[in-house]
Amino acid sequence: MAKKVVAIVKLQLPAGKATPAPPVGPALGQYNVNIMEFVKRYNEATANQVGSIIPAEVTIYADRSFTITLKTPPAAALLKEAARIEKGSGVPNREKVGTVTRADIRRIAEIKLKDLNARDIESAMRIIEGTARSMGIQVVD
Amino acid sequence: MKRWARIEIKIPREKRESLIGFLLIQGIEKWEENEGIRVYSPWNSDLILFLRALQDFLLREISSWEEASWSISFSFVPQRDWGREWRDAFPPRKVGDRLVIKPPWADYQARKGEVILEIEPRSAFGTGEHPSTRLVLSLLERYIKKGDLVIDVGCGSGILSLAALLLGARRAIGVDVDEIAIEESKENARRLSLEEKAEFHRGNLLKDIPPTEAEIILCNIDLPSLKALFPYLPYYLKEGGLLIASGFTEEGYKILEVPEFIEEVRKEKEGDWIGVVWRRKSLQHNP
Numbered sequence: 413m414a415k416k417v418v419a420i421v422k423l424q425l426p427a428g429k430a431t432p433a434p435p436v437g438p439a440l441g442q443y444n445v446n447i448m449e450f451v452k453r454y455n456e457a458t459a460n461q462v463g464s465i466i467p468a469e470v471t472i473y474a475d476r477s478f479t480i481t482l483k484t485p486p487a488a489a490l491l492k493e494a495a496r497i498e499k500g501s502g503v504p505n506r507e508k509v510g511t512v513t514r515a516d517i518r519r520i521a522e523i524k525l526k527d528l529n530a531r532d533i534e535s536a537m538r539i540i541e542g543t544a545r546s547m548g549i550q551v552v553d
Numbered sequence: 554m555k556r557w558a559r560i561e562i563k564i565p566r567e568k569r570e571s572l573i574g575f576l577l578i579q580g581i582e583k584w585e586e587n588e589g590i591r592v593y594s595p596w597n598s599d600l601i602l603f604l605r606a607l608q609d610f611l612l613r614e615i616s617s618w619e620e621a622s623w624s625i626s627f628s629f630v631p632q633r634d635w636g637r638e639w640r641d642a643f644p645p646r647k648v649g650d651r652l653v654i655k656p657p658w659a660d661y662q663a664r665k666g667e668v669i670l671e672i673e674p675r676s677a678f679g680t681g682e683h684p685s686t687r688l689v690l691s692l693l694e695r696y697i698k699k700g701d702l703v704i705d706v707g708c709g710s711g712i713l714s715l716a717a718l719l720l721g722a723r724r725a726i727g728v729d730v731d732e733i734a735i736e737e738s739k740e741n742a743r744r745l746s747l748e749e750k751a752e753f754h755r756g757n758l759l760k761d762i763p764p765t766e767a768e769i770i771l772c773n774i775d776l777p778s779l780k781a782l783f784p785y786l787p788y789y790l791k792e793g794g795l796l797i798a799s800g801f802t803e804e805g806y807k808i809l810e811v812p813e814f815i816e817e818v819r820k821e822k823e824g825d826w827i828g829v830v831w832r833r834k835s836l837q838h839n840p
Contacts, residue, residue, distance in 0.1 A: 421585065423583070424582075425583045486573045547575070547577070
């Protein structure tokens with residue numbers, strides 16, 4: 413018999429570097445999940461992707477057990493990586509913080525196509541470009 | 554104990570990626586997502602800076618007709634010592650017959666013959682928590698001889714190199730593609746006053762480390778990397794030298810193509826993970 417799902421918690425975390433500090437502790441603690449077990453399992457599963465942000469979807473069951481599903485990084489994180497922004501300007505739109513190429517936009521659109529709810533690759537690319545603009549990242553050919 | 558604030562931001566779906574972009578530009582790398590986005594911040598001056606930047610972001614992104622669908626709420630997180638939970642989760646741990654791995658903050662009274670390896674638990678492969686790390690450590694303990702030269706491929710926190718030195722190796726050479734791993738390895742070596750005997754290189758074994766005549770190669774890496782390196786590893790071993798590897802399961806073990814001048818000496822299992830010791834035979838093979 414399928415186990416009863418109590419909650420699904422989505423967390424965005426730096427790969428291999430999760431700790432019990434917020435958001436992990438409060439988000440999972442409220443369902444009495446073993447926080448350290450989550451931290452260890454997440455870090456093990458993402459150890460080879462250190463440097464990226466890897467979202468985790470945690471399905472919590474009535475018996476407090478849980479499963480972790482890893483997702484692709486958010487488009488904004490992929491843009492930040494592609495533009496090689498270390499810290500980024502706190503004032504997007506006013507300063508250009510970096511540049512990405514059209515090819516980067518296409519590659520990211522392809523990775524995120526499923527999650528974006530876009531009709532086709534072109535409309536997905538437009539969404540990614542909009543995100544880039546709002547971050548202060550310029551798109552060049 | 555640190556006090557934490559929680560800021561929950563609810564915005565229309567199509568603005569979500571922009572908000573995430575904003576958070577990343579602010580240097581925020583973790584948050585919780587549900588119908589809104591929940592950001593947690595320690596209760597200090599950084600929080601004020603963040604709230605100001607958030608105000609700027611909202612003024613820029615929001616249009617008047619959609620105001621009704623935006624909301625921001627602020628609350629305190631019930632206080633709890635999250636750091637302590639972290640510390641309690643890494644008790645001193647005995648591996649094999651002699652090695653004891655412990656974090657710097659734990660007290661441990663060494664018994665006769667025990668070797669204490671102090672490691673700050675940070676990255677995943679290298680706290681001694683993972684079965685594959687423990688397999689390599691216990692095999693190393695069993696096979697290492699005083700004065701051995703040891704190469705550690707994918708050194709992570711440096712745990713294997715440092716264990717080798719504590720168990721009598723004369724020199725350990727660690728290599729890892731991850732820069733943070735190299736920094737952590739060096740720091741761990743300093744803490745144990747082993748920095749003179751340990752060298753850690755960022756890069757790739759085949760490109761950055763010239764072939765040597767090591768007595769032992771330690772290889773606790775993922776299966777695709779091991780498969781790619783496997784044919785070349787014997788060139789880093791002297792005749793009779795040992796390759797101790799883990800990081801794969803029984804299935805992975807079956808698809809490994811073992812070079813012909815390598816023979817299996819021992820195979821062990823912990824949970825689903827396999828650890829293997831191979832010996833390098835003479836390169837001149839007799840028909």
